[in-house]
Amino acid sequence: MTQVLLENVSVQFLRYREPPQIALDHTNLSIEEGEFVCLLGPSGCGKSTLLNVLGGLFPSSTGKISVGGKSVSQPGPDRGMVFQNYSLYPWLTVRGNIEFGPRLNNWPAAKIATITDELIDIVGLKDYAGQYPKVLSGGMRQRVAIARALAMEPHVLLMDEPFGALDAQTRSRMQELLLDIWSRKRNTVIFVTHDIEEAVYLADRVLVMSTRPGRIIEDFKIELPRPRFAEVVASEEFTQYRRRMLHLLRH
Amino acid sequence: MTIAMSEAEKMQGSSERRPQNLVTQRIVTYLRPRALLSSGERLTISAFGVLLFFGVWFLVTEAGWIQPFFLPSPLSVTKRLFEMVASQGYLIDVWASVYRVFGGFIIAALAAIPTGVLIGNFPFFRSLLEPLLSTARYLPATAFVPLMIIWLGIDESQKIAVIFIGTFFPLALFIANISEGVSNDLLNSAYTLGASSRQVFFRVLLPACVPSIVDALRITAGIAWTYVIVAELVGADKGMGIAILQSQRFLLTDQVIAGIAAVGILGVITDLLFRLAHRKLFPYMY
Ligand SMILES: Nc1ncnc2c1ncn2[C@@H]1O[C@H](COP(=O)(O)OP(=O)(O)OP(=O)(O)O)[C@@H](O)[C@H]1O
Ligand SMILES: [Mg+2]
Numbered sequence: 001m002t003q004v005l006l007e008n009v010s011v012q013f014l015r016y017r018e019p020p021q022i023a024l025d026h027t028n029l030s031i032e033e034g035e036f037v038c039l040l041g042p043s044g045c046g047k048s049t050l051l052n053v054l055g056g057l058f059p060s061s062t063g064k065i066s067v068g069g070k071s072v073s074q075p076g077p078d079r080g081m082v083f084q085n086y087s088l089y090p091w092l093t094v095r096g097n098i099e100f101g102p103r104l105n106n107w108p109a110a111k112i113a114t115i116t117d118e119l120i121d122i123v124g125l126k127d128y129a130g131q132y133p134k135v136l137s138g139g140m141r142q143r144v145a146i147a148r149a150l151a152m153e154p155h156v157l158l159m160d161e162p163f164g165a166l167d168a169q170t171r172s173r174m175q176e177l178l179l180d181i182w183s184r185k186r187n188t189v190i191f192v193t194h195d196i197e198e199a200v201y202l203a204d205r206v207l208v209m210s211t212r213p214g215r216i217i218e219d220f221k222i223e224l225p226r227p228r229f230a231e232v233v234a235s236e237e238f239t240q241y242r243r244r245m246l247h248l249l250r251h
Numbered sequence: 252m253t254i255a256m257s258e259a260e261k262m263q264g265s266s267e268r269r270p271q272n273l274v275t276q277r278i279v280t281y282l283r284p285r286a287l288l289s290s291g292e293r294l295t296i297s298a299f300g301v302l303l304f305f306g307v308w309f310l311v312t313e314a315g316w317i318q319p320f321f322l323p324s325p326l327s328v329t330k331r332l333f334e335m336v337a338s339q340g341y342l343i344d345v346w347a348s349v350y351r352v353f354g355g356f357i358i359a360a361l362a363a364i365p366t367g368v369l370i371g372n373f374p375f376f377r378s379l380l381e382p383l384l385s386t387a388r389y390l391p392a393t394a395f396v397p398l399m400i401i402w403l404g405i406d407e408s409q410k411i412a413v414i415f416i417g418t419f420f421p422l423a424l425f426i427a428n429i430s431e432g433v434s435n436d437l438l439n440s441a442y443t444l445g446a447s448s449r450q451v452f453f454r455v456l457l458p459a460c461v462p463s464i465v466d467a468l469r470i471t472a473g474i475a476w477t478y479v480i481v482a483e484l485v486g487a488d489k490g491m492g493i494a495i496l497q498s499q500r501f502l503l504t505d506q507v508i509a510g511i512a513a514v515g516i517l518g519v520i521t522d523l524l525f526r527l528a529h530r531k532l533f534p535y536m537y
Contacts, residue, residue: 057439077445087436091458091535101444104454132535145440152444 003188004031004054004156009063011049023049025213026063031205033155036182036189038199038206042249046214047192051158054190055081068155077101080149080187082159086141088133094144095120095129101152119147122181139170143177150181156188163198172230175202179228196249197233200224200241208248218248323505332509335494345513347489348479351407355414355482356475360468363419367426367464372456377427384423392417393481405486410479417478422471429463430456462533469525476518 011024023046031037039047052058053065056075065072067079075081088097098119102112120129123143133141142162149157163171179202182189193199199206200222208218222241224232232238280286288296305325311317312324319327335341369376370384395416396409403409433456441455483492491514498506530537 055439055443057442075439075442077443079443081440081443083436083440085436087434087440089437089455089458091533100441100454101446104441104444104446104450134535148440148444158443 001033002030003033003035003068004029004190005064005066006030006054007064009050009053009060009065011046011053011058012061022213024053024060025215027215029207029216031188031190033188034186036202036204037191038203039190039192039209040196040199040206040245040249041194041209041214042211043194045209045211047194047209048160049214050209051081051160051190051192054156055079055158057081077105077152078154079156079158080152080154082142082145082149082157082162084161084164086133086138086145088141088144088148090133093130093132094125094136097133097144098147098151100148105152115151115153119151122184123147123177137170138166139174142166142174146178146181150185150187154187156190159189159191161192161194164193171198176230178202179226183227196242196245200238200245201228201233206241206245208245218245220245320502320504323508327505328508328512331505332513335506335509341494341513344489344491344494345517347487348483348491349517351410351414351482351490352472352475352479354407355411355478356418356472358411359415359419359422359475362415363422363426364464366423367428368430368457368460370423370427371430371460372433372452381427384420388420388424392478396481396485400485409485410482410487410490413482414475414478417481418471418475421474422467425467425471426460426464429467430460432463433459462529462536465525465529465532469522469529472521472525473518476514476521480514 006027006029009024009027009029010022012020012022015021027050039050041047049058053060054067054072056072056079059073070078072079089100092100095116099112099116102115120126123146125140125143125147128136128140133144136144146159146162163174166174175198178189191199191202203222206220206222207216208220209215210217220241224235224237280288308322308325312319312322323331332341366380366384370380371377392413396413399409399412399416403412437455437459438451441451446454479490480492480495483490484496487493491510495507495510498504498510
């Protein structure tokens, strides 16, 4: 079933003394339920713009966007978002951050407790449940942010370079964790990155974008077997995908 | 001392340049922008500054280089202050001023917090209020004293009004600036978790800017203390400002300085209380 549908979507930004910047140019895209899609492209090609439009944080200039058959015009709990710079609420503990969404929406207390406990367990932060974000490392913060977005049980998880600020080791552990969570929850994931290896390692599909005007220029199906482990990076197929994407981004 | 220094030295990794002796080495460190100093060293330097100030004051007065009429020694000022408190009912003046300062300041804060937060986050209110507020900020509060006297007479309400005018405008714009600075990502993540406008306002925006607002109050409280003196110029029979003015009339220089010092002491106490409250209210920041 089609989960996310973009038809002819464009986004323009007005600029000072210049013609408007076309951040996204007449883009069509269809994503199946449960798919893990990576958006790959150079800086400034419109990846965040596409994600924010999907999240309903920003209106598109033209076209139609729908998620789960419903037209998107505003943010909503069916589309969870994880931002690059964590954006946790510093006045809430780890637990408070994760249960923030369910509490806002007045879910029954027992349900909130079950979901929060499960998520804290999944992201491995049992010992930190009562701590404030200030004492957490970057990787831990991002795990809380992911758990917070998942708490609302979104159909689609939108992630904008969530691991961009992490060191290589933490990053690779976070990627494994994300795949593990995804294999249990089976949400649709749209994951923005400019790291080719990250995209190939994670995704079912990698959409490569080009700059000026921002548009999707290639749609790779990644047919590496799952579950994937860090070793897959060394495989022949992986290298193939990598080479083709590198060529495309360099051309 | 030596241990602290060698630690600081290590942190700066400047071992390749071996300064000749301790003093040159310290001077070089003090002249480096953002040099790392141990907390003990910083405290020592602060104490040195304060002692130097009182030392010079003590020296020039006790040595008789300046006549006591122009500048009495710190000892006689301290003595005078104790006398004022003990036998001249100075605490009644202190209370009168504290009451005015906090009366005016609390009313200003109650008005400025909502005004500032609205201006900072709702373009409608920004367009509506900002031109007026930005202009009003440049009008000297002291110039309003005559107007306040015409409107309110010369009782307490006039004095509180002067403090209100003096603190409200800078505070409101300060808070507008603070609340505007709350990261968009915080608000956006709340929206994507299904929060309504109302919930985003009360559960994200307010908690996010309250710590900085308390800091803004702390900084602005100082302004209130400066205006209380002006406010008491007319029609006050009690108050720290009027006490200073009367001492001047009788040429009691030591009492003038004691009065000024008392304002300073109360200012420091106010500041400390705000810092303490900040720590207690927002433990997650420390
Ligand atoms: N709020 C805005 N106002 C004006 N122009 C914008 C705005 N946001 C983005 N743009 C422009 O739109 C284009 C795409 O920006 P976007 O942030 O989507 O890029 P990106 O692919 O996410 O880049 P990066 O990898 O650096 O995050 C850029 O050229 C940028 O200048
Ligand atoms: Mg981006």
